[in-house]
Amino acid sequence: MANAVVSQSGGPTGVINASLVGVIEEACKHSEIDNLYGGVHAVAGIVKEQFVDLKKISLETLELVAGSPSSALGSSRDKPDEEYCGRILEVFKKRDIRYFYYIGGNDSANTCYIINTMAEKSGYDLKAFHVPKTVDNDLLVTDHCPGFGTAGKFVACALMGDDLDNRALPGVKIDVIMGRHAGFLTGAAALAKQREDDGPHLIYIPERAVPMDKFLGDIDAMYKKHGRCVVAVSEGICADGHTTWAEKLAENAERDAHGNVQLSGTGALADFLSSQVKSELKIKRVRADTFGYLQRSFAGLQSETDVAEARQCGRLAVQYSMKEDNGSVAMKRTGSGADYGVEYFRTDLCNVAEHTKSVPDEYINADGNGMTDAFIEYAAPLVGKLPRTEYLGTLPIVG
Amino acid sequence: MANAVVSQSGGPTGVINASLVGVIEEACKHSEIDNLYGGVHAVAGIVKEQFVDLKKISLETLELVAGSPSSALGSSRDKPDEEYCGRILEVFKKRDIRYFYYIGGNDSANTCYIINTMAEKSGYDLKAFHVPKTVDNDLLVTDHCPGFGTAGKFVACALMGDDLDNRALPGVKIDVIMGRHAGFLTGAAALAKQREDDGPHLIYIPERAVPMDKFLGDIDAMYKKHGRCVVAVSEGICADGHTTWAEKLAENAERDAHGNVQLSGTGALADFLSSQVKSELKIKRVRADTFGYLQRSFAGLQSETDVAEARQCGRLAVQYSMKEDNGSVAMKRTGSGADYGVEYFRTDLCNVAEHTKSVPDEYINADGNGMTDAFIEYAAPLVGKLPRTEYLGTLPIVG
Numbered sequence: 001m002a003n004a005v006v007s008q009s010g011g012p013t014g015v016i017n018a019s020l021v022g023v024i025e026e027a028c029k030h031s032e033i034d035n036l037y038g039g040v041h042a043v044a045g046i047v048k049e050q051f052v053d054l055k056k057i058s059l060e061t062l063e064l065v066a067g068s069p070s071s072a073l074g075s076s077r078d079k080p081d082e083e084y085c086g087r088i089l090e091v092f093k094k095r096d097i098r099y100f101y102y103i104g105g106n107d108s109a110n111t112c113y114i115i116n117t118m119a120e121k122s123g124y125d126l127k128a129f130h131v132p133k134t135v136d137n138d139l140l141v142t143d144h145c146p147g148f149g150t151a152g153k154f155v156a157c158a159l160m161g162d163d164l165d166n167r168a169l170p171g172v173k174i175d176v177i178m179g180r181h182a183g184f185l186t187g188a189a190a191l192a193k194q195r196e197d198d199g200p201h202l203i204y205i206p207e208r209a210v211p212m213d214k215f216l217g218d219i220d221a222m223y224k225k226h227g228r229c230v231v232a233v234s235e236g237i238c239a240d241g242h243t244t245w246a247e248k249l250a251e252n253a254e255r256d257a258h259g260n261v262q263l264s265g266t267g268a269l270a271d272f273l274s275s276q277v278k279s280e281l282k283i284k285r286v287r288a289d290t291f292g293y294l295q296r297s298f299a300g301l302q303s304e305t306d307v308a309e310a311r312q313c314g315r316l317a318v319q320y321s322m323k324e325d326n327g328s329v330a331m332k333r334t335g336s337g338a339d340y341g342v343e344y345f346r347t348d349l350c351n352v353a354e355h356t357k358s359v360p361d362e363y364i365n366a367d368g369n370g371m372t373d374a375f376i377e378y379a380a381p382l383v384g385k386l387p388r389t390e391y392l393g394t395l396p397i398v399g
Numbered sequence: 400m401a402n403a404v405v406s407q408s409g410g411p412t413g414v415i416n417a418s419l420v421g422v423i424e425e426a427c428k429h430s431e432i433d434n435l436y437g438g439v440h441a442v443a444g445i446v447k448e449q450f451v452d453l454k455k456i457s458l459e460t461l462e463l464v465a466g467s468p469s470s471a472l473g474s475s476r477d478k479p480d481e482e483y484c485g486r487i488l489e490v491f492k493k494r495d496i497r498y499f500y501y502i503g504g505n506d507s508a509n510t511c512y513i514i515n516t517m518a519e520k521s522g523y524d525l526k527a528f529h530v531p532k533t534v535d536n537d538l539l540v541t542d543h544c545p546g547f548g549t550a551g552k553f554v555a556c557a558l559m560g561d562d563l564d565n566r567a568l569p570g571v572k573i574d575v576i577m578g579r580h581a582g583f584l585t586g587a588a589a590l591a592k593q594r595e596d597d598g599p600h601l602i603y604i605p606e607r608a609v610p611m612d613k614f615l616g617d618i619d620a621m622y623k624k625h626g627r628c629v630v631a632v633s634e635g636i637c638a639d640g641h642t643t644w645a646e647k648l649a650e651n652a653e654r655d656a657h658g659n660v661q662l663s664g665t666g667a668l669a670d671f672l673s674s675q676v677k678s679e680l681k682i683k684r685v686r687a688d689t690f691g692y693l694q695r696s697f698a699g700l701q702s703e704t705d706v707a708e709a710r711q712c713g714r715l716a717v718q719y720s721m722k723e724d725n726g727s728v729a730m731k732r733t734g735s736g737a738d739y740g741v742e743y744f745r746t747d748l749c750n751v752a753e754h755t756k757s758v759p760d761e762y763i764n765a766d767g768n769g770m771t772d773a774f775i776e777y778a779a780p781l782v783g784k785l786p787r788t789e790y791l792g793t794l795p796i797v798g
Binding site: 008011012014035037038040041049050051052053054057061064065067068069070071072073074075076077082093147157160161162164165166168173192265267268270271289290291292293294295296297298300301340386387388389390391392393395397398 | 557
């Protein structure tokens with residue numbers, strides 16, 4: 001008999017709580033685990049021994065948790081170094097914690113790895129398992145990552161409605177979507193397209209440089225073709241492959257230094273792009289939205305595939321920990337389209353901890369301003385069922 | 400036998416298409432109506448005789464339309480004067496259009512009123528009916544307005560998730576919500592509160608002036624109390640009861656005139672408020688989102704009450720037009736809570752055309768920074784069923 005800790009780290013998602021519930025329900029089945037502690041606010045809470053008892057929660061509450069966005073145990077942005085991990089290990093030893101389940105991105109996998117290595121060195125028997133989570137879908141090894149499908153569903157539904165709004169009141173509409181380094185989530189905007197002339201008409205992701213003249217030229221061409229243009233843009237797009245547009249704006253704002261205007265604020269990139277289109281292309285109706293935190297935490301919206309997979313990843317972390325020493329849960333796709341399915345497997349922590357994944361070349365069109373059919377095939381089953389919509393304004397005009 | 404036109408005007412909503420489908424399905428039942436034209440892009444299309452045939456649409460397509468956000472016939476921001484309305488009347492006469500159904504806000508009611516008065520004067524028999532639509536809920540006479548409930552549901556779900564996100568990663572979060580003059584939609588953020596300490600902790604609407612020192616003082620107090628603070632702010636909040644904060648920002652931006660920075664852009668108010676909190680209160684984690692167009696056009700999200708009422712308002716406009724000369728469809732509430740219901744009635748166009756409604760005093764708390772229980776009782780049945788969520792980080796810490 002020994003104790004276990006589960007905790008959630010980094011930016012919340014719409015299904016990180018499903019993974020938590022997966023860990024809880026599976027841990028309750030194993031007599032090897034005595035107390036199941038929830039570490040509140042991730043590593044920041046663990047070092048302060050901020051633990052809650054997760055075995056006392058009713059099944060009804062657990063189901064509500066599984067359907068709730070954000071991290072039900074709280075989160076932290078702390079990136080622990082060896083010293084920090086040493087303090088965590090001390091708490092584990094003090095409380096006889098022998099199982100550690102950490103739900104998060106590659107930083108969390110790295111934390112698991114460091115703690116596990118330190119435990120091994122000091123001869124302390126610890127099972128450290130990482131459960132993958134990120135809206136960015138940028139983890140290595142796994143085919144895709146829990147959290148992406150639900151955020152992608154939000155983005156696709158947003159773009160679907162936004163495109164209809166833009167049909168009703170034509171102009172240029174720019175939507176800035178989360179994704180500093182990987183463009184998967186912005187790419188999910190492509191799933192909004194049902195009809196040939198539906199938006200988004202242009203999609204820009206961090207994997208391809210977007211010089212301003214190209215951006216404006218693309219919009220100009222689409223606006224001439226459709227009489228309107230809907231554009232999806234990652235927050236991390238770069239002008240030149242090095243500095244992001246957002247960073248350039250922040251630099252300018254600091255140089256101007258008028259005090260009131262903070263260009264590093266969340267709406268700055270959208271407003272900047274919008275003002276460029278207005279002033280350079282002389283298009284009157286130009287609007288821009290930054291989707292912000294809604295993408296990862298909108299209540300009541302989950303991809304059914306995503307929530308099921310997230311929960312299963314949580315369950316499997318516990319199952320793997322009964323036989324193996326450490327690892328991260330990963331998925332392999334076993335079929336596409338209607339045959340979509342996944343197999344789960346364990347991979348070494350170090351395989352997930354170090355780097356991040358970018359959108360592969362075959363998912364990006366030749367012009368670097370849209371997604372390919374291969375990407376749609378990849379992302380559609382993860383995002384799941386989307387609403388169907390209709391527009392009547394393109395019916396034939398009666399004589 | 401005569402012809403009819405239906406059209407949609409102003410900003411789209413999540414249920415303006417339900418009203419359109421209500422008009423179509425009812426019009427098809429009345430032999431008095433021969434052709435049912437859809438006027439594409441509102442008055443702008445009507446003067447150019449941009450009509451589509453709405454009797455040829457399948458029932459299946461109609462149901463998809465009723466569930467689709469935005470204006471399926473397109474929209475326009477044109478505010479027709481007498482000369483413009485005269486051109487509309489010419490088109491009506493040319494095509495023997497005797498029924499005009501116009502779905503929109505108070506401007507659309509006014510357009511109906513002008514055209515109807517002109518028709519009367521020239522001895523042309525026309526039935527002009529207005530079907531209410533607005534996310535702002537600011538129309539007179541009617542208890543509430545189709546479009547509000549669905550936008551309110553989006554806002555409530557957004558704040559619910561955002562509050563959980565703010566619990567996970569505490570700080571100050573500011574959400575800027577649509578509403579230039581009326582605060583009903585921002586007020587709907589109050590429906591997100593399930594637990595005593597849930598956000599939004601502060602709600603600011605245009606009906607109460609919000610000087611910066613009060614805004615900062617309120618946030619400071621809430622942040623000290625809860626260790627975090629979620630704030631919902633109408634885009635139309637004023638510092639002094641006259642000029643809005645957004646207008647002040649735009650003035651400053653024009654005076655600075657550096658070219659690149661457009662403070663009238665959509666994210667400017669949120670970024671400004673956020674920077675004030677950061678610099679004045681020295682709080683490190685401050686984030687701000689502007690919900691933008693998603694509030695009115697997110698696909699797949701409708702309030703069940705709202706969509707049913709919107710459709711019924713469309714049907715009744717046609718029914719009323721069989722007996723009466725002109726009017727606007729309005730609702731009267733017949734019960735509250737579980738007994739919620741409405742009666743529909745016709746009111747004169749001039750009652751709706753002239754002015755707009757503000758949030759009544761009894762719906763605003765004494766401090767001018769939140770909504771009362773009376774508002775919750777008013778708004779809850781309109782927004783309809785909301786998800787339930789759970790958070791575990793406030794469970795008792797184990798010894």
